[in-house]
Amino acid sequence: MxxxxxxxxxxxxxxxxxxxxxxxxxxxxxxxxxxxxxxxTHPGAVAVIAVTEDNKLLLVRQFRKPLEKTIAEIPAGKLEKGEDPLPCAKRELEEETGFLAGKWTSLGSFYTSPGFADELIYLFLAEELSDGTANTDEDEFVECFEVTIDEARKLMDNQEIHDAKTIIAIQYLQLLHR
Known part of the structure; x- marks a missing residue:
């Protein structure tokens, strides 16, 4: 033990x-x-770092009731019971952004708040984007937009980006561009 x-x-x-x-x-x-x-106890989730051909990051704006504010985030979503992370990531990217990806790379996983929750998020890099069909859940209202890494840092500075998974994604992309 x-x-x-x-x-x-x-x-x-x-x-x-x-x-x-x-x-x-x-x-x-x-x-x-x-x-x-x-x-x-949480079933787990996926998060997608979707990068366009011109090196921009796809984000979604969404109101988050626990925070009582709208924040910008990378596309993400909850795993269904028994669902593998990659198909979930593909579904969430298309549903929230209207894009498909031709190239997927697993970047590992991380626990969000291990002091009280078992939620594990699987992080993916999505590249070679093409048009798909946005189709959010009936209780989900999002707006997709593109930003450069510099613009994303400014959104972090003003706390429009204010969640861990998106901050991790931006840090990851900054490491890739060094």
Whole structure:
């Protein structure tokens, strides 16, 4: 067993939702004491760094209710139960931006908030873009637009880009262009 592992003694599911579940775990700590952990379970997601032929990044503007504001983000979406990340990434890119990609590269994955959630985002680079058909979910309202890396940095400065996955994407692209 891992040195810092916490053993779950009991678990109570508080909420089962369409996107997340919330549970409370009673755990035994490495020193033998007990504590509670509030855990959000999420099916995982994908995020797409879509780069145009002229080296621009595709972003979408979307109102985010938890933040009470509209932010600019890279296209992304939730995995369906049992879904592989690449088909999900292809679907989300087309649905949110109206573009298809001829070349896909997996860039790995990362946990969004491991202190309380198990959400794992798979990051992809999409290139060789061509026209597809935008078709957002019935409760999803987005506006697609293109920016240069310099413009994206300015959007970060004014907090229009204000989410981790998009900031990671921009940092990744900056590393590619060095």
């Amino acid at each position: 891992e040195k810092f592992a916490e053993k779950t003694i009991s678990k109570e599911t508080i909420y089962e939702g369409r996107i997340i579940d919330l549970s409370i775990h009673d755990v035994t700590l490495p020193n033998g004491e007990t504590s509670k952990r509030e855990i959000v």
